[in-house]
Each structure stands twice: as C-alpha cells, then as structure tokens.
Amino acid sequence: MSEKDEKIKSLVDMGFSEDEANMAITRCGDVDLWELVDSISASRITEDSHSRNLSDHQITDRCFDSFGGRKKARLMEESKKKRNRYGGRAQGNQPSLDGSHDEPMPLPNPMVGFNLPGYLQPSVTRILPKQDTGPPFFYYENVAQAPKGVWATISRFLYDIQPEFVDSKHLCATARKRGYIHNLPIENRSPLLPMPPKTIFEAFPHYKKWWPSWDLRTQLNCLRTNVASAKLTERIGRALASSDSPPARSVQKYVMNECRKGNLVWIGKNKVAPLEPEEMEYLLGFPKDHTRGLGITERYKSLGNTFQVDTVAYHLSVLKVMFPNGVNVLSLFTGIGGGEVALHRLGIHMKAVVSVEIRKANKRIFRGWWDQTQTGTLIEIDDVKSLTDDRIVSFVSRFGGFDLVIGGSPCNNLAGCNRYNRDGLEGEQSALFYHYFRILNAVKSAMARM
DNA sequence: CTGATGATGATTAGTGGC
DNA sequence: GCCACTAATCATCATCAG
Structure with missing residues (x-):
C-alpha cells in the first residue's frame, strides 16, 4: 500500500469520505496526516457557511476567522517543514534547520490551572472570542x-x-x-x-501504623491501569527483612523507587501492597x-x-x-x-x-x-x-x-x-x-x- | 477461550554542579 | 551552556491457570 493510500485509509477511518481525503491530498501535497484533517475540516466549514443563509453573521464570521484566515496561512507556513517524530534518538535537541518550531506549550509549575479552591494565587481572567x-x-x-x-x-x-x-x-x-x-x-x-483529603494519612489513617519514617511520601502518584505484582512486593519484603533497621540507604532507595512506581502502601511489617480498587474509587x-x-x-x-x-x-x-x-x-x-x-x-x-x-x-x-x-x-x-x-x-x-x-x-x-x-x-x-x-x-x- | 499475572524502557521536564 | 542525575508516567505483551 502506498503512502498516499495509507493516508486515505486513515482519513476514512477517522470518518471522512474518500473524496474528501483525495481532495485534501491534492490540495496540500505530501504533508502530515493531521494537516490533511485540518484542511478537510476547514473546507467543510467554509462550504457549510457558504451554502447557508449568509445573514447568519456570527457563524460566518466565526468560520472565516478560525479557518478561512489564520489557519490557511498557518498551513502554508507549516507544510514546508518536516516534523520530527521521536524515534530518532540520536537527534536529541537538534535545532530545526529552517528556523521554524512548534510554539512551545510549557506545563505550568505549580500545575494549578487557572485557579483552584483554597489557593491564593492570582486568578486568571480570560476572554474568549x-x-x-x-x-x-x-x-x-x-x-x-x-x-x-x-x-x-x-x-x-x-x-x-x-x-x-x-x-x-x-x-x-x-x-x-x-x-x-x-x-x-x-x-x-x-x-x-x-x-477530599489531600494526604495519604488523611485518606487512609490506618496506613500510619506500618509506614516507615524514611518513606517521606505524603501523596500518591498517578493511578494507572496496572498493578504491581505480588512477586515484586515479596522481593521488597525480603530485601527489608534481611536488612538492618532502618535499612541501608541503598535498600531504602530500591524500595522507595518501587513504591513510587507502583503506588505501594504499607500494610504490615516490611509489607507493601498496591491500592485496592475501592481505595482508587475513593481517591478519584x-x-x-x-x-x-x-x-x-x-x-x-x-x-x-x-x-x-x-x-x-x-x-x-x-x-x-x-x-x-x-x-x-x-x-x-x-x-x-x-x-x-x-x-x-x-x-x-x-x-x-x-x-x-x-x-x-x-x-x-x-x-x-x-x-x-x-x-x-x-x-x-x-x-x-x-x-x-x-x-x-x-x-x-x-x-x-x-x-x-x-x-x-x-x-x-x-x-x-x-x-x-x-x-x-x-x-x-x-x-x-x-x-x-x-x-x-x-x-x-x-x-x-x- | 478468558481473565489474571508478571515483566517490559523511553520520553519528557527539572535540578544542580561545573 | 553542558552533562549527569532524579523523577514521573489514564500501558502493552506473552504467558499461565482455570
């Protein structure tokens, strides 16, 4: 299957017609898939507003502002450059050759959004078109x-x-x-x-009993779709049992690394376990x-x-x-x-x-x-x-x-x-x-x- | 055949020393 | 700036037991 055919198939899978896919490739040439999607959507909405009653100013303005003007100009700009997918591990922080670059989208630190309850940060005001x-x-x-x-x-x-x-x-x-x-x-x-409680101990007070002083976590990491195996928690238990009290730094480091990765909590002496589904429901x-x-x-x-x-x-x-x-x-x-x-x-x-x-x-x-x-x-x-x-x-x-x-x-x-x-x-x-x-x-x- | 189990790095961003 | 290091992360696959 040629590259063009693959793109057409992907676009059809996304819900576009084969005609639209073909026209977009003709319009834009050999560009990334997402640019084709952008182009199809732009032409769809432009047609939509043309075929409709033009007295509907708001919709007409909206479409030309969003797609007719800015986006087409941007497409011309960006279609020139090749996007660099991760995969070329040798490339690292290579600067782009043509000087263009994706506008940065840095993650805020602290990651508190526009405002949060109980935070006295300046609340952002935003005005949407x-x-x-x-x-x-x-x-x-x-x-x-x-x-x-x-x-x-x-x-x-x-x-x-x-x-x-x-x-x-x-x-x-x-x-x-x-x-x-x-x-x-x-x-x-x-x-x-x-x-909701903001710390592990407030959420689950009974874990205090076995929580070692050298585990400084007060919150859990992201809840994911998998859980640590019993084999792993047993390895942790054996490492601790054959160690001093408190354990050597190297043992602490190993245990803490695994506890962070697996969101493990202390349920007994030298005994860690993943959260129960019921506990996740509560946290979420x-x-x-x-x-x-x-x-x-x-x-x-x-x-x-x-x-x-x-x-x-x-x-x-x-x-x-x-x-x-x-x-x-x-x-x-x-x-x-x-x-x-x-x-x-x-x-x-x-x-x-x-x-x-x-x-x-x-x-x-x-x-x-x-x-x-x-x-x-x-x-x-x-x-x-x-x-x-x-x-x-x-x-x-x-x-x-x-x-x-x-x-x-x-x-x-x-x-x-x-x-x-x-x-x-x-x-x-x-x-x-x-x-x-x-x-x-x-x-x-x-x-x-x- | 179905569900449970255990093993499997890489891509990011941040920090701190130099 | 550069490099070593720390740290987090809505997952997927082969395999096994039933």
Missing part, C-alpha cells in the same frame, strides 16, 4: 505529559483555546496531571463538598463500589482511565446556575462516567445523555449507575465512528441541542508508560481525538441552524 463561547459548552481532557507538540496541535484544533493544566494532587491525595480545554467561564467556580471521587461487579483487572483498567471527579466538577460547577432545569449532554469516551458523576455530585440534573463508549465493562458500570441514580434519558452508542453527522443532526433536533459536549479522548499513544505504541496523536487510539473535533463541530454546526 464570542464565536467560541457556548452554546454548546465543551470540555476536553487528556494527559498533560504528552509527547512534544501534541498539546499545541490539540489546542490548534480546539479553536486555539489555551489548555488548563491541573494536577489533581492539589485537590486530593493522588497526582493526576491532565490538560483540559474548554469554553466554560472560569469565574465563580465552587468545589465539591466536603473537600466516585461512590463506593462504583466499579464493583467487574473482574479485578477490568476494575483497575477502568479506574486508571477515568477522570478525577473533584477536579472536573470544580470546572463544571459554573453550569449549575446557568442551567437550573438541567442539561443535555453529549458524552464522548464516557468510560465509567466520570463527567456524569461530577455533574450529579454538583446537583446538576441531566435531562438527557448521549453516551459513546466502546468497552462493554465500562458500559455496564455506567448503565448500572445511571439506572440507580438518574431519571433522565440515556442513549448509548458504541463507537464515535458510528456517530455520523446525520445522527448528530437528528439528536440535536430531538433534544433541542446539547448544553455540554464532554470527553477525554484515548491517551494510549500519548502516555509515558506505554513502551510499545507511544506514537503520538496519530496513533491508533489517540487519533480518535479527531472524532471529538469532528463531532463537536457537527454539533456546533447543527445548533447554529436551529
């Missing part, structure tokens, strides 16, 4: 520590809105460094109450036993992939006064329903949720929670690829539009702990981001015609 404010509101999430250039690309697609990077360790006892791009107001936010802001009923492996996988509810709820809290009668939600990559749990805990009624989630285990958990706690309408869809523009128009018509489009697209090909397929935003799963983009634009477009 009118065309980027809702309706609909949207909320997009992914891992903060993605490969270079990924967040710059995501931000570019999502209307050049600056990501809000937040480490959930500032809100709860476990780290979770994530980037959020949204068009929600950022004033007058309010946290879920009660505020879910109700007790939210994922109960799945196998242990599935529970860890589902929990490792979800939102930290308090963090997301803090951002979504501004919706409460805006929608006293409830919201219609389009939920992409729903997972176990972190966004919905956040809305529920905020006391925001969900009139209807259209949920797209492909894993059966997640669907079962979410459906179970919904049936027990909600009275609104739930519509389940398996795959973002099958949520076509036509179906979106139909849903928008049926529900009178969506108030919130929320979702975090797959991080598989972005996450640092992936040894095998960390190939960036164009990776097999992470490329589904472009469906988030496509679907969001389809919703905006359909709602503009209401």
